[in-house]
Amino acid sequence: xxxxxxxxxxxxxxxxxxxxxxxxxxxxxxxxxxxxxxxxxxxxxxxxxxxxxxxxxxxxxxxxxxxxxxxxxxxxxxxxxxxxxxxxxxxxxxxxxxxxxxxxxxxxxxxxxxxxxxxxxxxxxxxxxxxxxxxxxxxxxxxxxxxxxxxxxxxxxxxxxxxxxxxxxxxxxxxxxxxxxxxxxxxxxxxxxxxxxxxxxxxxxxxxxxxxxxxxxxxxxxxxxxxxxxxxxxxxxxxxxxxxxxxxxxxxxxxxxxxxxxxxxxxxxxxxxxxxxxxxxxxxxxxxxxxxxxxxxxxxxxxxxxxxxxxxxxxxxxxxxxxxxxxxxxxxxxxxxxxxxxxxxxxxxxxxxxxxxxxxxxxxxxxxxxxxxxxxxxxxxxxxxxxxxxxxxxxxxxxxxxxxxxxxxxxxxxxxxxxxxxxxxxxxxxxxxxxxxxxxxxxxxx
Amino acid sequence: xxxxxxxxxxxxxxxxxxxxxxxxxxxxxxxxxxxxxxxxxxxxxxxxxxxxxxxxxxxxxxxxxxxxxxxxxxxxxxxxxxxxxxxxxxxxxxxxxxxxxxxxxxxxxxxxxxxxxxxxxxxxxxxxxxxxxxxxxxxxxxxxxxxxxxxxxxxxxxxxxxxxxxxxxxxxxxxxxxxxxxxxxxxxxxxxxxxxxxxxxxxxxxxxxxxxxxxxxxxxxxxxxxxxxxxxxxxxxxxxxxxxxxxxxxxxxxxxxxxxxxxxxxxxxxxxxxxxxxxxxxxxxxxxxxxxxxxxxxxxxxxxxxxxxxxxxxxxxxxxxxxxxxxxxxxxxxxxxxxxxxxxxxxxxxxxxxxxxxxxxxxxxxxxxxxxxxxxxxxxxxxxxxxxxxxxxxxxxxxxxxxxxxxxxxxxxxxxxxxxxxxxxxxxxxxxxxxxxxxxxxxxxx
Numbered sequence: 001x002x003x004x005x006x007x008x009x010x011x012x013x014x015x016x017x018x019x020x021x022x023x024x025x026x027x028x029x030x031x032x033x034x035x036x037x038x039x040x041x042x043x044x045x046x047x048x049x050x051x052x053x054x055x056x057x058x059x060x061x062x063x064x065x066x067x068x069x070x071x072x073x074x075x076x077x078x079x080x081x082x083x084x085x086x087x088x089x090x091x092x093x094x095x096x097x098x099x100x101x102x103x104x105x106x107x108x109x110x111x112x113x114x115x116x117x118x119x120x121x122x123x124x125x126x127x128x129x130x131x132x133x134x135x136x137x138x139x140x141x142x143x144x145x146x147x148x149x150x151x152x153x154x155x156x157x158x159x160x161x162x163x164x165x166x167x168x169x170x171x172x173x174x175x176x177x178x179x180x181x182x183x184x185x186x187x188x189x190x191x192x193x194x195x196x197x198x199x200x201x202x203x204x205x206x207x208x209x210x211x212x213x214x215x216x217x218x219x220x221x222x223x224x225x226x227x228x229x230x231x232x233x234x235x236x237x238x239x240x241x242x243x244x245x246x247x248x249x250x251x252x253x254x255x256x257x258x259x260x261x262x263x264x265x266x267x268x269x270x271x272x273x274x275x276x277x278x279x280x281x282x283x284x285x286x287x288x289x290x291x292x293x294x295x296x297x298x299x300x301x302x303x304x305x306x307x308x309x310x311x312x313x314x315x316x317x318x319x320x321x322x323x324x325x326x327x328x329x330x331x332x333x334x335x336x337x338x339x340x341x342x343x344x345x346x347x348x349x350x351x352x353x354x355x356x357x358x359x360x361x362x363x364x365x366x367x368x369x370x371x372x373x374x375x376x377x378x379x380x381x382x383x384x385x386x387x388x389x390x391x392x393x394x395x396x397x398x399x400x401x402x403x404x405x406x407x408x409x410x411x412x413x414x415x416x417x418x419x420x421x422x423x424x425x426x427x428x429x430x431x432x433x434x435x436x437x438x439x440x441x442x443x444x445x446x
Numbered sequence: 447x448x449x450x451x452x453x454x455x456x457x458x459x460x461x462x463x464x465x466x467x468x469x470x471x472x473x474x475x476x477x478x479x480x481x482x483x484x485x486x487x488x489x490x491x492x493x494x495x496x497x498x499x500x501x502x503x504x505x506x507x508x509x510x511x512x513x514x515x516x517x518x519x520x521x522x523x524x525x526x527x528x529x530x531x532x533x534x535x536x537x538x539x540x541x542x543x544x545x546x547x548x549x550x551x552x553x554x555x556x557x558x559x560x561x562x563x564x565x566x567x568x569x570x571x572x573x574x575x576x577x578x579x580x581x582x583x584x585x586x587x588x589x590x591x592x593x594x595x596x597x598x599x600x601x602x603x604x605x606x607x608x609x610x611x612x613x614x615x616x617x618x619x620x621x622x623x624x625x626x627x628x629x630x631x632x633x634x635x636x637x638x639x640x641x642x643x644x645x646x647x648x649x650x651x652x653x654x655x656x657x658x659x660x661x662x663x664x665x666x667x668x669x670x671x672x673x674x675x676x677x678x679x680x681x682x683x684x685x686x687x688x689x690x691x692x693x694x695x696x697x698x699x700x701x702x703x704x705x706x707x708x709x710x711x712x713x714x715x716x717x718x719x720x721x722x723x724x725x726x727x728x729x730x731x732x733x734x735x736x737x738x739x740x741x742x743x744x745x746x747x748x749x750x751x752x753x754x755x756x757x758x759x760x761x762x763x764x765x766x767x768x769x770x771x772x773x774x775x776x777x778x779x780x781x782x783x784x785x786x787x788x789x790x791x792x793x794x795x796x797x798x799x800x801x802x803x804x805x806x807x808x809x810x811x812x813x814x815x816x817x818x819x820x821x822x823x824x825x826x827x828x829x830x831x832x833x834x835x836x837x838x839x840x841x842x843x844x845x846x847x848x849x850x851x852x853x854x855x856x857x858x859x860x861x862x863x864x865x866x867x868x869x870x871x872x873x874x875x876x877x878x879x880x881x882x883x884x885x886x887x888x889x890x891x892x
Binding site: 005006007009030033035036037039040041042043044046047050065067068069070071072073074075076079091092094096098099100102104106113116117120121122130132137139141143153154 | 452453455476479481482483486489490492493496511513514515516517518519520521522525537538540542544545546548550552559562563566567568573583585587589599600
């Protein structure tokens with residue numbers, strides 16, 4: 001994309017309403033615009049990151065064998081009356097009456113609807129196991145929406161639901177979600193720690209939250225520092241292998257890691273003192289096993305091999321997709337702006353032309369721009385007629401991890417400069433070498 | 447995808463509620479499930495087609511230089527009061543009150559919001575031209591939702607908005623949209639005819655609708671039959687070239703083609719009698735040039751080069767994304783089911799194993815499955831333990847354009863069968879040749 005033709009309304013001033021860094025930088029970088037309390041437009045740059053986050057979620061769900069569908073944003077009140085949650089849910093549920101006086105609601109989650117889909121078409125153990133998920137806009141009418149997309153009202157969530165014949169199979173689905181989530185967060189450059197959690201209105205005993213450490217996190221967390229060294233890395237996981245998947249879950253959940261809701265001071269004391277940590281965390285996902293809570297209430301049964309009819313075993317599993325953008329920025333920024341991890345950056349590299357209008361500099365930039373595109377990459381070419389300082393400030397603010405700086409002086413000796421946003425380190429090389437290097441970097445982030 | 451692990455709840459019976467063929471086949475093929483009047487879940491197969499349609503829309507918008515963002519589904523009533531449309535819009539607008547008693551609405555379209563985004567960050571002619579679009583769920587509270595996704599209440603629409611300095615530039619944007627839409631529909635296998643239309647509540651004089659001919663269409667259309675022979679084909683279009691783009695528009699709009707709203711019997715009489723056609727059509731898109739209607743009401747002005755402040759010239763341009771699935775099926779089916787055009791098919795080919803459990807047949811299917819995937823294709827392997835007739839019926843119903851049939855008898859002489867869903871013609875060839883052939887077919891439908 002050529003910046004002169006893009007829509008990137010960056011702000012020079014810090015917006016007064018933003019209390020935390022991610023909110024501030026998302027507004028300043030022209031990623032979002034508030035349309036009402038807790039309701040945002042995703043401007044082009046913000047949407048690009050959102051789509052990259054979504055894509056990673058889709059790919060990892062696909063790898064785990066989970067199947068995407070898409071449920072609507074609006075649901076009927078009657079469906080929620082079947083589970084008893086219509087009255088329980090309280091004021092966070094946005095209730096709507098249509099022109100025919102039918103009661104609708106803007107879905108805050110989809111346990112009821114997915115159970116309805118299941119019961120209307122599956123009746124045999126032969127169709128199990130089954131895990132369905134969607135990535136869809138949800139609405140929760142927060143009393144005090146704040147912190148930008150971190151606590152919005154209209155937000156994008158991935159929610160998945162497993163249907164299994166028995167408890168063991170359902171626990172395997174739970175574990176499969178845990179492992180797929182670990183890989184999902186790692187690909188986004190995040191360390192998200194699974195922590196035993198409280199179940200809240202979803203129900204069920206087995207539940208883990210995934211928390212990203214950040215000083216602005218809403219939860220207090222207690223953990224063994226060794227837990228942050230765990231990495232899934234590029235291990236190949238056979239998601240059908242119950243024992244292999246369970247072993248990974250044990251590896252990631254054996255060390256002490258709890259939120260304030262489930263914190264156990266006595267158990268925490270067992271952690272060697274030098275590894276005991278108390279910090280704050282941002283919740284970016286949660287998985288639940290709740291058995292037959294919804295299937296019993298809503299009559300979602302399957303026939304077993306020996307002809308009995310049993311309520312299907314279920315769990316639900318969520319990732320806060322839009323909130324993740326805030327979490328990533330909280331975890332990765334400096335005073336100049338955002339520092340996108342390569343896995344989610346909106347553009348792979350910035351090309352900064354130090355002297356727009358200089359025929360050699362223009363030609364070199366053009367060649368690098370097309371060269372990166374030819375390698376399947378998506379560069380942002382700052383072709384504005386602006387001072388170098390302004391161009392650098394924009395690139396730094398919007399957080400592109402790599403910058404190629406092109407100017408007449410360097411070109412005299414055939415070099416451009418490749419700069420890492422994270423380290424600030426620069427290296428001179430030929431334009432072709434810079435293209436190669438950037439392509440090589442992203443080969444690890446497909 | 448292996449069918450044994452997929453979620454494809456096909457129906458054997460015709461659902462009583464479906465009055466038109468696309469609705470019937472979408473229900474029977476397990477593409478959608480109704481959740482409330484005019485509100486649908488998109489089951490996995492339906493979602494795959496929806497995403498392919500969306501991708502084509504995105505690609506063609508990108509080619510035309512239009513920039514994606516994403517506005518929220520909910521909007522404030524105050525924004526619509528600025529344009530005067532809050533009171534005008536009537537009962538089709540779903541009005542909502544949140545817990546703080548603030549008035550919201552579920553957006554039926556986005557002229558007001560995009561004008562708000564524009565005015566809050568653009569103030570100079572230097573930032574023009576600019577065209578922003580999104581693909582987002584909308585809601586119109588239809589009095590009588592019917593025909594499945596063809597007249598739903600919650601529906602997916604692409605709506606784009608151009609901002610230009612003067613009328614000529616805005617008319618170029620209008621033309622650019624017309625050409626990009628023509629290419630969009632062609633890639634979906636559709637002949638969509640641009641017809642002069644009435645503007646309705648959006649406003650403006652210049653407006654064309656795009657209509658797909660189908661006997662179930664809601665509009666009566668009158669046209670010169672020569673218009674259906676026009677094709678954009680694979681011409682390269684320079685979207686910045688005003689004259690080139692305008693010439694294509696003239697080519698596609700010079701022949702008589704009108705809906706009943708704008709039909710002119712006298713002009714129609716000028717068409718040679720043997721080419722006069724009266725038929726029915728489905729509206730799949732509409733483009734509008736409305737000048738300064740919203741920019742004046744909402745104070746969206748830009749400074750000109752000579753320092754004046756003028757309201758920005760605008761237009762809006764929509765494609766009914768979810769409705770397109772219905773239109774494609776209406777235009778492409780037979781009595782056995784859907785016939786997907788290659789550009790939008792949910793899976794590129796079906797692999798039907800005539801004797802599941804036969805080790806040679808299983809191995810051959812597996813090799814073809816992996817072979818197609820290795821070519822970047824997405825096959826559906828019917829690996830169920832079911833009769834051949836049932837497998838054929840499913841493949842025909844869900845409309846995959848190509849089927850590779852694998853059985854022990856053919857394998858004895860080293861052949862499988864490649865069958866076209868459209869023509870019904872089959873050809874025997876080696877498994878490798880079948881893979882090559884399918885890959886070759888899709889090379890033309892990236």
